Amino acid sequence: MLDVDRGRVLAYRVMAHGLEREAGDVADLAVLDLGVQDTPSGSARLALAARSATPPAGDPEGLALVWTFRGAPHLHRIADLPGLSTALWPLSDADATARIATTSIKEGARLGLAAFTAAAEAMRAVVTAPRPRGEVSTEVTARIPASLTYDCASCGARHVSGALFQQVGLPAGVLVRPGTSPAVLAPIEGRPGVPRRAEGTAALAEAYLRLHGPATPAEVASFIGTTQRDLVRLLPPSDPFLQARDRALLVPDKARHAKVWKMIAKPGALLVDGEIEGVWRARKAGRARLEITVTPFQPLPARVRDAVLDEAGRVAAVRGATDVRVLYDG
Template identity: 50%
Template sequence: MATIEVDRTQVMAYRVAAHELYEEPAGEPAVLDLGVQDTPPGTAAVGLAARRWTPPDDGSTVMIWSTRGAPHLHRRADLPALAAALWPLSDADAAARMRSAPLKAAAGMGLTAFRSAAQVMREVVTRPMTKGEVSRAVSDGVPPELTYWCPTCQAQHISGLLFQQVGLPAGVQLLPGGRPTMLAPVEGTPGVPAQAAGTGDLIGAYLRLLGPAAPVDVARFLGTTATAIRPAWPDGLQEVRVDGRPRFLPADRAEALLAAPPPRGVRLLAANDPFLQPRDRDLLVPDRARQKEVWRAISSPGVVLADGEVTATWRARTAGRRLEVTVTPFEPVPPGIRAGLEEEGARLAAVRGAADVRVLWTEDL
């Protein structure tokens, strides 16, 4: 297949269309193929509302620690395949996913570390339990090499990075209700995977929703390295050069990339929205100063997506039964975008359970 040449503008148009951000989804939104991150709690509901969809109250979706150990909302039916697809491909892959200071000594255990922690967690969580109760029991049950001394708690702890990454293969879900975090078993899930399977399909889902992308982008999304995922890199991809840089897209999406129309509309996207998950941030937000405002080390804001471009950040707070949304624009805002954000603010208020909303602009304060 001949290489396709496109620019950044066309890629952004494709991604907006792939995320169904300015149109009504035909059914469940496509972003559920990767899951919708819920960090901080409640943002998954905001992300789905931006796509004009509300999860049905029938148990068909479940909150679970999955990609990189972060909480995501997934289809319940997808969990068995997803657990196998996210299982490390090798000892080197497992070590790469445990790159945190408390676990340096455990990196050599590779897959054994994942398998041990997942099996212990599966045995421990047979009923609703607090996260602290589960952590204590798992820490006591795994090999000592997988724990470290926590001076704050004066106890040996399993690293939170490993602990949360094995939640999915252990068949453990997050229950709604806030604090303390409650965990419970997911009925009907298979045992801990014997080996990875279907990782190529998961990579394909990333490329379909967040492509065209390079192997290193996919690896960072999964919390590993491009070398580690190379054995699972799928066939049937179209090479795409984006402003001269090589990237890849499923071949059956090439026509959609070339035909994607200029996006028109405005949305309030929460921090960690699926649209903000690509690791090629220079493409998504070219300006470095704006990147620092969008992706902060602690407490990132939401963003305003106007005509396919990140044009502002926003934060919300509750004042009584009113939701106040404060928007900080990167540049002057046209009247039409302001009007659209009033509508989006009302939608956000409904998701947050507020009676009404007030949209404020920092440039007016």
Template identity: 50%
Template sequence: MIEVDRSRVLAYRLAEHGLTDETADGRNALDLGFQDTPPGTAVVGTVARRWSPPADSTAVIWSVRGAPHLHRRSDLAALAGALWPLSDADATARMRSAQLKEVAPRGIEAFAMAAQAMRDVVTGPMTKGQISRAVSDALPPEFSYYCPTCAAEHVSGQLFQQVGIFAGVRLLPGGRTTMLGPVEEVPAVPDKAHGTDGLIRAYLRLLGPATKADVARFFGTTATALGPAWPDGLAEVRVEGRTRLLPADRVDALTAAAPPRGVRLLSAYDPYLQTGDRDLLVPDKARQKEVWRTLGRPGVLLADGEIAGTWRARTAGRRLEVTITPYTEPGERIRGDADAEAARLAEARGAADVRVMWANG
């Protein structure tokens, strides 16, 4: 078994994500998708990787854990098969909400019923509220609960959004109201899981070395439930006193990885941050709580391979205002690189100007 230190792991992951230099290939990160929370922020991930997907080649769809993600349209059918529950126990584990306590024991049947109901309903552009109402009406009463916010009975959002990819429903761009419509790349509700091992391998390639529990957390299930799909050809790697796993064909890349120089602004839900071993990325517990806040999560400042602060942005007219809160006083090079990064982000968002402000940490 090989052993590597924390800095080597971070250098490897950054290289796999295309976040090391201007010539790095950042397209691989799309294998897991760019979470689009809040709407429109997936573009931050592409800007950070110096890559822009061809027009109409991607779609935002409720996928991993029911969260909206930007994916290649050509990957959607395979992704639906890879995310379909492996067993009733797996499906039940993905329905942890108290609102689903009567439905969760039905396992895969619950997923199949909800996905088919949504597929039958969404034949053209509709609002999220319209779809939720129609799907709720199409399912047995036990699938719904009383929602105080809506003052109505409707299906749990946890199940509703998790079946979006299986129903072949994507989020449509623009507007203040969430609009959805059908996507032809997912032709039918899956009848069984297939390709889950490939998606697990993609996680381990991009965010490894990692534990089985780390991978299960990403899927929103348990390590036991994922057991039948666990891929072959993995190597054990010792990191910070823990044994983790990495595809064997990436071991040489891991041991050769060198810490990068440069700055990136990553969104709050960038694929690089979707890891279960937060202690490795941010050893300081107080900073962890800020980086991975439950609500109002900030973006992060990545400087020379380390998370070096947080940032937030707001639009003022046609200007993008970016406020960066560094953990330590940044040098002139870091400030200059961050200014350039903010300018790239402003251009991608269609802003005419950008203003970067540095707050006290």
């Protein structure tokens, strides 16, 4: 195990964050890999100035202000926005619910990914030109399920949950005009469609570790705005993750080694939140259906079973099947 003291961690972070002012161009700063939060308004420019030998006089070129991590406004490289949109998309229904589960839309949050999709598509349809935030909120509210809106005591109107509204800004292809109050929202030039699935989330975790490491999984998840316990994968036999020779680290219970690393007819591995929690096998059942049998090491909660079904669909698609059935052995 790597042993580092506090002084080394802080020295590493100072360098990783570019506080030595060695970057030639503001856009080259590593902190922009995760964006720079602009709360309160104007603080992002100050953060960039603290890292640049020649801070820009006005708004830096090639950057845009967008609601991203946890729905907060961040400055990002415009070129990074398409990838960031899919990387920040919820990983599952359970993840989506956790991100927006507030007392104001407790029932609506259970819609999971459908809530994000409905709100993002509504905002995209509404913001086709620069418009004040209030107008956008009113029109989005009218286009989404009522369960995603609530009666606001402070303004006396019914409107979309703020937690959901701001988290779908980037997926909707919407940016915030810097220095506007109330905020003015505008479409991102060349914006892609609303994401259909999360892609590239792991790259965000890697960027966090480069800038803030060492860190625990819970700390990384908290920054992204998700939960630590939301990673389910069906790894194929001989997956690179299973090739490490420290098998006792991967699976501490040695009695399970023979199940995971069989010499003949190797199974795949069920990965849940970083732990191998079972094995799985697949077989064709007719021309179009794939049957996946999962043998868990211990009972699986409903949210994991739901995620397994999602992963099974991905496996089926890769293997050319149009239908999939998940069975449990044990």
